[in-house]
Amino acid sequence: MKVLILITKSNWGGAQRYVYDLATNLPKNAFDIEVMAGGGGILIEKLLIAGIKANGELPVGRDVNIFKDIKAFFRLISILREKRPDILHINSSKIGGLGALAGRITRIPKIIFTTHGWAFNENRSLFSKILTKCLHWITIILSHKTISVSEALKNQMENWPFIKDKITVIHNGIKNEAIYSKVNARFELSKINPIFYDILKNSKDITIIGSVGELHHIKGYEYALTGLKNLIDNFKISHPNKKIIYTIISDGEHKVYIENEIKSLGIEKSVFLLGRIPDVYQYLKAFDIFLMPSLSEGLPYVLLEAGLASLPIIATAVGGIPEIIDDMESGVLIQSKKAKEIQHAIEFYLNHKKMQKEYATAIHEKILKEFSIEKMINETMKVYS
Numbered sequence: 501m502k503v504l505i506l507i508t509k510s511n512w513g514g515a516q517r518y519v520y521d522l523a524t525n526l527p528k529n530a531f532d533i534e535v536m537a538g539g540g541g542i543l544i545e546k547l548l549i550a551g552i553k554a555n556g557e558l559p560v561g562r563d564v565n566i567f568k569d570i571k572a573f574f575r576l577i578s579i580l581r582e583k584r585p586d587i588l589h590i591n592s593s594k595i596g597g598l599g600a601l602a603g604r605i606t607r608i609p610k611i612i613f614t615t616h617g618w619a620f621n622e623n624r625s626l627f628s629k630i631l632t633k634c635l636h637w638i639t640i641i642l643s644h645k646t647i648s649v650s651e652a653l654k655n656q657m658e659n660w661p662f663i664k665d666k667i668t669v670i671h672n673g674i675k676n677e678a679i680y681s682k683v684n685a686r687f688e689l690s691k692i693n694p695i696f697y698d699i700l701k702n703s704k705d706i707t708i709i710g711s712v713g714e715l716h717h718i719k720g721y722e723y724a725l726t727g728l729k730n731l732i733d734n735f736k737i738s739h740p741n742k743k744i745i746y747t748i749i750s751d752g753e754h755k756v757y758i759e760n761e762i763k764s765l766g767i768e769k770s771v772f773l774l775g776r777i778p779d780v781y782q783y784l785k786a787f788d789i790f791l792m793p794s795l796s797e798g799l800p801y802v803l804l805e806a807g808l809a810s811l812p813i814i815a816t817a818v819g820g821i822p823e824i825i826d827d828m829e830s831g832v833l834i835q836s837k838k839a840k841e842i843q844h845a846i847e848f849y850l851n852h853k854k855m856q857k858e859y860a861t862a863i864h865e866k867i868l869k870e871f872s873i874e875k876m877i878n879e880t881m882k883v884y885s
Contacts, residue, residue: 503531505536512546514672515614521873521876525873539556560572580602585608587884588608590643591613646666646668651820689747703743707743712750721761723839725762726765727842728846731846732767745772746771750780784809785810797818798819803815813831824867
């Protein structure tokens with residue numbers, strides 16, 4: 501069975517991770533897999549190394565450009581007529597709409613659309629949100645089946661006309677792979693930033709709070725920084741010898757904004773932006789507490805990785821996050837945009853070390869049981885067949 505997987509961008513994010521895991525784990529004796537993306541980025545490089553047919557020649561960009569998009573659409577029709585896949589599996593909003601329509605025109609037997617998050621959840625005007633939701637609805641109608649990575653995403657669309665039985669939920673899954681121990685992870689991270697290295701070397705009582713995710717407004721880092729500032733001010737009085745630092749691993753378009761926020765809050769010596777790190781999951785045990793202050797999410801891979809690393813987790817109750825974290829059982833859920841809640845959740849963990857261990861053990865066991873790569877692949881194959 502020939503499967504052609506399309507995705508708009510070839511950088512490395514959650515949707516690209518999904519495509520990679522799907523392409524490299526579908527049984528090769530049953531599926532002939534090819535991946536196409538816009539640009540020859542990290543995703544394409546990784547797939548080629550893994551022996552998967554892949555190229556960055558998909559003629560589509562994320563930004564809307566009516567003339568380029570029309571040209572890309574007709575090129576996409578030519579590609580589908582040439583390759584004639586049995587299954588067209590489209591990922592992300594832009595290629596989702598164009599791909600589903602092109603697939604119908606070329607009579608592809610089965611069109612599968614996976615939503616990793618709805619674009620109308622982003623910071624847009626009301627008109628843009630309504631228009632985007634309508635376009636998503638059309639994509640679902642044109643596709644034979646839509647896979648949602650979380651129940652929360654499904655619930656946002658399933659009541660629209662004609663699509664009630666067209667959306668199925670398949671959670672992202674991950675492998676249980678070897679990672680650095682706490683000591684080794686901290687040592688490796690300390691090589692990146694000399695100030696970070698000095699703090700780790702000279703501080704006896706230190707707590708590292710960590711986040712992983714693109715430096716973008718949707719990740720809610722400004723609220724984390726404010727919460728951390730309040731926490732540090734409190735601890736100067738109650739725990740003068742305790743050092744708390746916050747580490748963010750990634751990069752992105754809001755880097756300068758976040759750097760300015762750090763300076764304006766006066767916490768330059770307590771916050772470290774370590775940039776992008778390949779295979780970042782290997783370093784997660786460097787953190788004492790994992791923080792995800794996002795304003796919107798689908799079903800984030802990094803939260804699965806943090807759980808598999810047995811970290812106590814604080815996360816906002818948005819998107820599919822409550823499907824991973826059971827509040828006050830396997831982590832602490834908070835409201836988004838609430839710096840005070842971030843502060844209080846960190847204080848809760850610091851004052852209840854026993855809860856840290858209990859929650860970390862609980863989330864580790866849940867990830868192993870409910871979010872395996874094998875489960876994701878088996879459920880996807882059922883949709884294919």
